[in-house]
Amino acid sequence: MRLTFLGTSAGTPSRLRNVSALALQFDQQSAFWLFDCGEGTQQQFMRSPLRLSQLQFVFISHLHGDHFYGLPGMLASRSLQYGADTPVTVFGPPGLLRFMQTTFEVSGGTAGYPLTIHEVKPGLIYEDERYSVTCLPLIHRITSFGFAVVEKDQPGHFDVETARSLGIPAGPLYGRLKRGETITLPDGRTVNGSELVGPPISGRKVVYCCDTIYCQNSIHLARQADVLVHEATYAGEDLELAVRGGHSTATQAAQVAVQAGVKALVMTHFSPRYEGQGVEGTGMERLQTEARQTFANSYIAHDFWSYDIPRHEA
Incomplete structure (x- = not known):
């Protein structure tokens, strides 16, 4: 499995980062999933190795513009520009269906392929023979969901x-x-x-929590995850801003990682205020240092950076 970050900025794009979008690819499978779709995501696809025609599912965390304003244009372009005709399913909070219907109605647009919108409720929202997806509400200024993708255990090695x-x-x-x-x-x-078959190979777990303050549902979702992708909009010294905006600090993201017992934390959704402080990148390095004081295996994501989740050993 591989995570590729297409946008890592909070609120607005910056010189170096676009707004939120994260792709999840699977072993020996061309189709991929997308988590959030901020404005300009389709242009990010053009700059990446990912092929928009292979998009299968989209998961929208909440209805703030930096997380879903890119959705209508991307879905329309998928057919117009790439000739894709395979179905796409979008999962998201209440209000998403009305937004998409209104956008296409007013603009006279259409997807050009089977498009399904599911407005989610807490719990299991998708399952097939290999994966399941669960969502839980987080704590933000509006309804916001975190998502856990769990790979089912695979048969062991055949002798x-x-x-x-x-x-x-x-x-x-x-x-x-x-x-x-x-x-x-x-x-x-x-x-x-x-x-003749060895012990089962346990499945991997990937969790996405963005946007949210520090909360128990993040910990519950992330329990024993291989990787937790968690927003870290602010540094600890800006805690008041984080609380006011319904966001997390790097320290709080690391605290979730510790309490959930995850293997790795990848932080995203950074305030543009931390770019250009002195030497380029100094602000981001400070966020990483802050998180690693609480949870050592913490990383700062940047646009087009990929993080691999290797298959477990038997």
Whole structure:
């Protein structure tokens, strides 16, 4: 799995950062998911290796402009510019469907492909054979949701050499054995597939919390995550601004990481005030240093930066 940050600025774009957008790619799968879609996200796609035609799902955290004003244009351009005709499903808070319907009605626009809008409620919002997505409300100035993507456990390593030594021919029988089934061979022998398969490989977990103050639902969502992507709009010295705006400091993001027991914290959604303080990047480095004083494995995201989540070992 890979996270690619397409926008990491809070509120407005800056010289170096666009507003919020985060892509999640999967192993051996061309389709990807997008979390938030601030203004200008479709241009960020043009500057990245990602292909908008392969977009499958969009998850909108809340209805502040820097998180979803890019959505109508991006969805319309996906067909016009890329000729994409595969379905897209958008998940988001109440009001999103009305916004999209009104935008397309007033502008005479259309997606040009099957487009579904789901207004979410807390709990499980999506599940297939490989992944599930859960959302919970966070605490912000308006309704805001955090999302947890959980990969389901995968079967362990199949011992092909032992299967061959038992005279089991390659083919459909291997598939049954990999699923742990017991098979009967032509000579009457029975083989228990569970004896040829190693321990299950636990699935990975990715959590996205933006925008929010420090809150218990962030901790609950992020429990034991491989990576937590959490907003860190302000430095600790600007706590009053964070509280007033319904945002978090870098220290608070790190506190969530510690209490949730995550493996890594990646911070995003930074106030432009921290750019250009003295040497370029000094403000951002200060946010990272602040977070690492609480949680060592903390990182500052920047536009077009990718973070890989390797598959777990058995």
